[in-house]
Amino acid sequence: DTAVSQTPKYLVTQMGNDKSIKCEQNLGHDTMYWYKQDSKKFLKIMFSYNNKELIINETVPNRFSPKSPDKAHLNLHINSLELGDSAVYFCASSQGFSYEQYFGPGTRLTVT
Amino acid sequence: DAKTTQPPSMDCAEGRAANLPCNHSTISGNEYVYWYRQIHSQGPQYIIHGLKNNETNEMASLIITEDRKSSTLILPHATLRDTAVYYCIVRGEGKLIFGQGTELSVKP
Numbered sequence: 001d002t003a004v005s006q007t008p009k010y011l012v013t014q015m016g017n018d019k020s021i022k023c024e025q026n027l028g029h030d031t032m033y034w035y036k037q038d039s040k041k042f043l044k045i046m047f048s049y050n051n052k053e054l055i056i057n058e059t060v061p062n063r064f065s066p067k068s069p070d071k072a073h074l075n076l077h078i079n080s081l082e083l084g085d086s087a088v089y090f091c092a093s094s095q096g097f098s099y100e101q102y103f104g105p106g107t108r109l110t111v112t
Numbered sequence: 113d114a115k116t117t118q119p120p121s122m123d124c125a126e127g128r129a130a131n132l133p134c135n136h137s138t139i140s141g142n143e144y145v146y147w148y149r150q151i152h153s154q155g156p157q158y159i160i161h162g163l164k165n166n167e168t169n170e171m172a173s174l175i176i177t178e179d180r181k182s183s184t185l186i187l188p189h190a191t192l193r194d195t196a197v198y199y200c201i202v203r204g205e206g207k208l209i210f211g212q213g214t215e216l217s218v219k220p
Contacts, residue, residue: 004155041197043156043210056207090155099146099203103155 003027004104006091012110013081021076021107023091031055032074033092033101034066043090049074050097081111115139116200121215124194130187132214134200137181144203145176147185149196150213156199159185190218 004025013019025032033056034046048056052068063079078085091104117135124130136145146161160167160174162183167174173186187194199213 042212043150043199045207045209048207092155099144099161099201099208100158101156101208103157106153106155 004091004093004102006089006104006107008107009105010108010110012112014112015081015083017081018077018079019081019109020078021089021091021109023074023076023104025072025091025093025102025104027093027095027102029093029095029102030071031094031097032068032071033094034074034076035090035092035103037088037090037106039087047074047076048097055097078109083111085109086111115202115209116211118198118200118211118214120212121217123217123219124187124190126192126218126220127189130190130194130216130218132185132187132198132200132216133182134184135182136200136202139180139202141180145174145183146201146203146208147172147174148199148201148208148210149194150199151193151196156210159198190216192218192220194218 007022031050033048037043046060047066049068065077068074088106088108090106092101094101144161144163147159148156150156162174176183195218197213197215199210
């Protein structure tokens with residue numbers, strides 16, 4: 001029943017490692033997003049995909065690479081993890097680009 | 113980046129109406145006002161949006177002033193489960209820009 005799901009929910013890893021976070025939505029939406037919420041609780045968009053095409057790419061280090069195998073999935077790969085990457089990452093989706101977005105439960109990434 | 117101003121925190125008694133204000137004095141004529149909330153450790157949840165007219169749905173009411181420079185989100189009968197951070201967002205630049213929001217504490 002979960003509309004937007006993310007895996008894993010928690011991810012603890014060491015600096016320098018490469019990791020992936022997966023997102024899936026079953027709402028039939030064609031646009032998906034990745035947001036980052038840092039320790040100060042600021043929530044900021046990172047990427048947006050529409051029909052598997054990158055639409056928004058904020059000023060994010062190129063160690064972060066989103067990949068959308070189909071409209072229902074948007075994965076986030078992070079290479080060479082750094083301490084500053086520790087945050088909660090949220091996936092969201094909408095029908096077309098819309099300000100009415102549906103968010104997943106988040107993935108808490110801790111880099112040690 | 114946020115184009116809105118909200119009080120950092122508010123308290124509300126359970127069962128009473130919670131009125132959350134938002135100033136957006138630089139809003140453009142075609143910009144909507146959106147409200148989201150984030151309950152602790154969960155993803156943000158869309159609540160309501162409006163342009164000029166007041167709006168109501170099953171979750172809340174949105175009152176927008178005639179000059180559109182401010183708005184108020186009303187939770188008519190707040191419950192403990194409404195404790196959350198509430199974000200007022202004026203869409204812009206093709207993306208949701210979240211500010212610091214208002215931390216609403218509903219107390220028994």
